[in-house]
Amino acid sequence: MNRRTFLNWGTAGIAALCAGVAVSLAAVVRFLTPSVFYEPPQMFKIGNAADFSFGPPTFLAEEKIFVFRDREKGFAIASAVCTHLGCTVGYFQTDGRFHCPCHGSVFGADGKVEHGPAPRPLEWFEVTLARDGQLSVDKDRVVPAAYRLMV
Numbered sequence: 549m550n551r552r553t554f555l556n557w558g559t560a561g562i563a564a565l566c567a568g569v570a571v572s573l574a575a576v577v578r579f580l581t582p583s584v585f586y587e588p589p590q591m592f593k594i595g596n597a598a599d600f601s602f603g604p605p606t607f608l609a610e611e612k613i614f615v616f617r618d619r620e621k622g623f624a625i626a627s628a629v630c631t632h633l634g635c636t637v638g639y640f641q642t643d644g645r646f647h648c649p650c651h652g653s654v655f656g657a658d659g660k661v662e663h664g665p666a667p668r669p670l671e672w673f674e675v676t677l678a679r680d681g682q683l684s685v686d687k688d689r690v691v692p693a694a695y696r697l698m699v
């Protein structure tokens with residue numbers, strides 16, 4: 549082996565060693581980075597009171613909530629997530645109930661289970677008035693179905 553061949557093999561070996569160390573470091577960094585699913589924020593603003601009409605609830609698909617506005621009682625926020633397996637329920641104005649399309653659960657106007665298999669009533673969330681005048685919903689704060697915000 550002459551000197552040139554020896555240097556070429558040495559350079560290739562060092563390059564292979566550096567590549568191996570880089571791959572190993574990348575694997576370590578990936579291992580140390582937590583694999584978590586980030587939930588959307590549980591507290592969010594949904595707009596001004598005037599954005600919502602009286603009568604049938606407004607369904608906000610992204611937030612999976614129904615916004616009820618009543619002239620005498622005020623605002624109430626109902627979850628649109630079925631307590632059985634998490635399908636999105638629909639509100640039927642004809643009978644004033646929530647119906648789940650997946651397995652047929654029916655919830656009354658107050659969210660109570662009228663027909664299973666849903667094990668628990670729909671949740672109602674706290675709604676407050678933010679400083680900027682918008683309605684703020686906190687999905688971490690479950691309130692009784694009778695809870696209302698008068699604006």
Ligand code: FES
Binds near residue numbers: 633
């Ligand atoms: S997910 Fe609603 S009844 Fe099963």
